[in-house]
Amino acid sequence: MILVVDFGGQSNQLIARKVRDLKVYCEVVPFNKALNSIEEKKPTGIIFTGGANSIYEEKAPKIEKEVFECGIPILALDYGTQLMVQALGGKVKKVDRIEFGEVNLNIEESVLFKNIENGNVVWINNVDIIEELPEGFKSTASTKNSKIVAMENIEKNLFGFQFHPEVNNSKYGKDMLANFVYGVCGEKADWTMANYAKTAIDDIKKKVGDGKVLLALSGGVDSSVTAALLSKAIGNKLTCIFVDHGFMRKNEGDEVEEAFKDSGMNFIRVNAEDRFLNKLKGITDPEEKRKAIGEEFIRVFEDEGRKIKSVDYLAQGTIYPDIIESGVGDGAVIKSHHNVGGLPDVVDFKDLVEPLKMLFKDEVRELGRELGLPNYLVDRQPFPGPGLGIRVIGEITKDKLDILRDADYIFREELEKAGLSKDINQYFAVLTNNRTVGVKEDIRTYDYTLALRAVETTDFMTAEWSRIPYEILDKVSRRIVDEVEHINRIVYDITSKPPATIEWE
Numbered sequence: 121m122i123l124v125v126d127f128g129g130q131s132n133q134l135i136a137r138k139v140r141d142l143k144v145y146c147e148v149v150p151f152n153k154a155l156n157s158i159e160e161k162k163p164t165g166i167i168f169t170g171g172a173n174s175i176y177e178e179k180a181p182k183i184e185k186e187v188f189e190c191g192i193p194i195l196a197l198d199y200g201t202q203l204m205v206q207a208l209g210g211k212v213k214k215v216d217r218i219e220f221g222e223v224n225l226n227i228e229e230s231v232l233f234k235n236i237e238n239g240n241v242v243w244i245n246n247v248d249i250i251e252e253l254p255e256g257f258k259s260t261a262s263t264k265n266s267k268i269v270a271m272e273n274i275e276k277n278l279f280g281f282q283f284h285p286e287v288n289n290s291k292y293g294k295d296m297l298a299n300f301v302y303g304v305c306g307e308k309a310d311w312t313m314a315n316y317a318k319t320a321i322d323d324i325k326k327k328v329g330d331g332k333v334l335l336a337l338s339g340g341v342d343s344s345v346t347a348a349l350l351s352k353a354i355g356n357k358l359t360c361i362f363v364d365h366g367f368m369r370k371n372e373g374d375e376v377e378e379a380f381k382d383s384g385m386n387f388i389r390v391n392a393e394d395r396f397l398n399k400l401k402g403i404t405d406p407e408e409k410r411k412a413i414g415e416e417f418i419r420v421f422e423d424e425g426r427k428i429k430s431v432d433y434l435a436q437g438t439i440y441p442d443i444i445e446s447g448v449g450d451g452a453v454i455k456s457h458h459n460v461g462g463l464p465d466v467v468d469f470k471d472l473v474e475p476l477k478m479l480f481k482d483e484v485r486e487l488g489r490e491l492g493l494p495n496y497l498v499d500r501q502p503f504p505g506p507g508l509g510i511r512v513i514g515e516i517t518k519d520k521l522d523i524l525r526d527a528d529y530i531f532r533e534e535l536e537k538a539g540l541s542k543d544i545n546q547y548f549a550v551l552t553n554n555r556t557v558g559v560k561e562d563i564r565t566y567d568y569t570l571a572l573r574a575v576e577t578t579d580f581m582t583a584e585w586s587r588i589p590y591e592i593l594d595k596v597s598r599r600i601v602d603e604v605e606h607i608n609r610i611v612y613d614i615t616s617k618p619p620a621t622i623e624w625e
């Protein structure tokens with residue numbers, strides 16, 4: 121395995137993803153845990169990330185010298201390289217003019233540049249430059265403005281790049297990483313989801329033994345894949361509770377039931393629509409709605425949990441980005457993550473089972489496919505816990521939910537048919553609380569305005585509204601007003617996030 125040592129760079133996860141794309145297992149650890157992790161995990165190679173700091177800053181992250189002496193190949197990137205230079209006796213200097221963006225790389229002979237053409241483009245963002253190499257190192261690449269942008273000490277298998285091979289702008293970045301991972305570290309491309317599934321199933325069997333496991337299944341990708349994996353491993357020792365709050369999209373509840381009801385586990389679908397609708401009667405404020413839905417979720421679980429009383433393990437669909445610790449700051453914070461609004465407090469359990477906790481989202485999807493889950497579950501876009509409850513503006517009623525479900529279905533269907541669903545990260549309809557006058561077959565109507573929302577984003581923290589072609593919008597609009605009763609006007613949301621959020625409530 122390859123260990124990525126994080127110095128607070130923004131691309132720690134990206135580097136790990138790129139190594140895993142090479143089908144080599146890889147984990148990310150914060151710099152202050154590097155030495156312990158090396159002893160514990162015995163990696164075949166180490167990659168230092170970049171970082172936001174200059175090594176001259178007072179609080180700049182440092183690394184123990186022993187890391188360089190443990191005999192394991194190291195590829196340092198950007199800040200990591202500057203740290204390596206400084207730690208091994210070379211000199212780094214602040215630049216007068218930051219070198220930033222795409223640059224051409226003049227390369228020398230190096231194992232890391234095998235089969236890579238001279239003059240290739242890489243992405244660079246340099247705050248400090250290498251002024252003097254440490255003993256035993258030679259320069260292996262330069263740019264127009266910098267004499268040393270790559271270095272190596274081949275006897276000690278220590279390498280440094282001042283540029284970023286992990287970003288797509290670096291044309292041969294992936295090949296350079298491959299040269300390190302395969303050529304220098306001797307790894308093989310054998311980390312596949314089929315192997316992962318086998319190992320994970322064995323591990324679950326070993327851990328759980330004859331014990332009983334409970335999983336709160338939301339129907340989202342992570343909990344669905346967790347359910348599939350656990351059910352393959354332990355069959356009827358797994359109980360899944362799927363709370364259908366009535367705020368699912370069209371057919372979704374049935375699809376989840378269909379996928380799991382005969383999978384060998386105990387699948388409990390709680391049809392709680394009436395309960396939720398009752399609880400939400402008269403509530404119009406978005407925050408109050410969210411709170412009420414979250415609380416009711418927990419109540420439903422508790423009621424089901426009381427019937428089960430005790431299990432040995434509680435399973436969760438936690439994934440890797442939720443647990444990667446930050447490399448910066450003292451006492452790194454670990455984010456906790458629950459797939460549903462709450463855990464059943466009334467159920468006693470002795471430990472957690474989190475079989476996806478080392479996987480990135482797209483790996484979870486791949487694993488789901490490997491386990492035979494249908495595409496409609498595996499490729500599902502993010503869906504908020506409160507579901508359509510926060511996409512019906514104003515008071516939620518069964519009628520409004522049904523109208524929204526039908527309209528949302530048409531929108532999604534048309535985008536999928538047009539082949540746009542792969543590029544748009546989230547797309548859905550919102551039933552506004554606004555009614556306007558229209559005319560249908562010569563008769564006056566006074567019906568709802570439906571809003572369509574589609575965004576492109578990588579992290580959902582910021583998002584750009586999607587430029588859906590007019591013809592597609594036109595088709596969606598015509599179909600919805602034609603096929604769905606009580607909608608007579610369609611608007612398309614053209615605000616990005618910020619200042620808007622993705623959801624309307």
Ligand code: XMP
Binds near residue numbers: 581622624
């Ligand atoms: P906003 O509206 O904050 O949404 O821009 C960002 C992303 O988060 C999703 N979202 C939720 N996900 N529980 C969830 O699991 C929630 O309560 C929730 N609210 C928003 C939203 O769909 C978008 O992907």
